[in-house]
Amino acid sequence: MAAVQAGLPVRLESIAGELPLPVFVGITNELEMRYPNQPLTNESQSHILGSVAGSAPRPPADRPVLRHPDTSMDKLEAWSPPQSPGISPPRSPSAYRSYPYGAQRNGTDTLLVHDAKVPGRPSVPQENSSPSHYSVKLQPEQPVITRVASVERLVERLEVDYSDDPWRITEEQREYYTNQFRSLQPDLSALIMGTVAKNFFTKSKLPIPELSHIWELSDVDKDGALTFPEFCTAFHLIVARKNGYPLPETLPATLRPGFVEAGVVTAPPSEATLPLIVFDENMMPGANQLKMGSVDLQGTSRPGVTAKQEARDESRKPEFSPKRIPEPHEKTIQHVSTLKPDSPQELDANMKSRTRPRSYSSTSIDDAMKKVEEPPTPPPRPQKTHSRASSLDLNKLFQQSGQGSRPSQHSLSAKSGWLPPPPALPPRPPATQIFSFLPGSEKSSQKAVQQPNFADFSKFREEESSLRGLSTEDLTPPKSESTVVHQGHAPQKPVRRKLHPESQSATPPSATPYSAATLTKSTQRPPPKQKREIQMAIRKNRETNAVLTRLNSELQQQLKVVHRERVTLESQLELPRPVTST
């Protein structure tokens, strides 16, 4: 792994130096192999990226560890920024992005190709697409690969910014932060008060001194409130910290509010790559949808997703990305919605989880989300027959997620007030499995639609364990919360559950590969019943979450009041003292 990682950086750097290729350059030669014919330098570079990305995923294949992918991801991400400016369509970036989205669509959290969980084989075949569709191809292929590889990579990528800099905010992250900010404060130009921000960030389960330090770093105007850039900075620091990055002593240049703002502004334009831009655009709508928590989105997203997947082979990038974005959103929404019937109701906590785009948020967020979710009343985990989940150790999943395993994140959504983990988490194979299940279970048309997407992953699916399938299910289910989604996959349980399966699936990427058929069978058989049960459980959990959230906020208020009283009393005590002493 280390070698691979080291190799990746080397590659990435070399690539970056040449051209602003998609981030995926890092993956190594595989991409190059794949796109040997790319006449354009860009393309070739993108090839390299793709190959690098492909290779990256591969090496880590045996390591479900997130860390490795992180490094590779980081490298990849680093590349993406330079590339986005327009070089050959940043396949990788879009690919990555699409992957997460795609994964979400398919219910697979696997982020990106980078996670070489699955051997790069899928990518290889896919890369043959024409150079023009280079980027597109990469995406399709990469998605496959990434799917297999694992969502972790993507998540990691998300977590880590491009430019080899974990302190740079990626577009997906920015979208995510924007949504989170909106959940706290609809007006993007207004401030988030200190107490509000404190409650929000406390959900991340970071120790208070660290949160205090993060606040100090991000509140540059020292006004006790956070502007949007400051909020992005703080959130990003939290995300980084949750992923294991030590907190810096001073604010990195890339996180300064001025930079953050500029980044926001410039990011979209700089994203020459269509996919990226599209993503952003799509994300927003998706995000909005998420907020609405409308199930409809899910339905719509699904078709879009499937379309995307199909179009992948073409130069659909632009379409692809848009679809992907909504897809992830929808997925997130689905999760969220499932957990909380009315996303709008939940307040900040809920909003956060809902608006959190699964795909966008980095794994760290997912981790944070996971952690946040955990504190809230943990819904009864395996309520329903979780054919897949049963084998999973949900607790482990949580832990894993907490450790930064992105994979399971996507499913987390909704439960806790924290944002649901970004969808792109679980390793690809799981996603593929899920997809495979879907086809098998023939749930709804949506599922069917997804199937085509899954087809690509079918090969991976076989390998993946049923767990993955669960995770993918989670992804897919969110989409059609009311629909069959749950059918095939037992794990419709509360969002938490999804996380578990995912996380678990992530952990054992090479887990015992359950035959997809087996899984599908089990899942399919009682789909309707399970679905209903799961839905009910989800609703219950949501309600519980809502209640707990309210309770928590009330307690916080009381705590503040008590604090004030205490300070007042202390000062009062001091006053009379001089009298007595004299």
Added chain:
Amino acid sequence: MNCPLYIRSVPTQGELKFHYTVHTSLDVVEEKISGVGKALADQRELYLGLLYPTEDYKVYGYVTNSKVKFVIVVDSSNTSLRDNEIRSMFRKLHNSFTDVMCNPFYNPGDPIQSKAFDSIVSTMMVQAC
């Protein structure tokens, strides 16, 4: 009640003595602020000035509007420190303290663990010495 939120001394060997000095100086501070009838809104009133000189050192006091007291103990041999310099030091301390207070994660009454605060204090102490 009177536990120090933050205490720092440059020559760390004699730290305990400074702890004691600061604690005893609190009486003087309270005495000064109790005697003030008007509201302590004035900067000048916040700055209490030389609390009492001893053979080895001088103690300066400053109190905020929320009755948080700052005490600076300087070596008597350090004659280069003038009153306005002490005032500026207190002003910086007050600003840093306000920044710490602005942090929603900081609970009033907790020991100050802010690194920014530490760095400002260190800089100040280095300048004074």
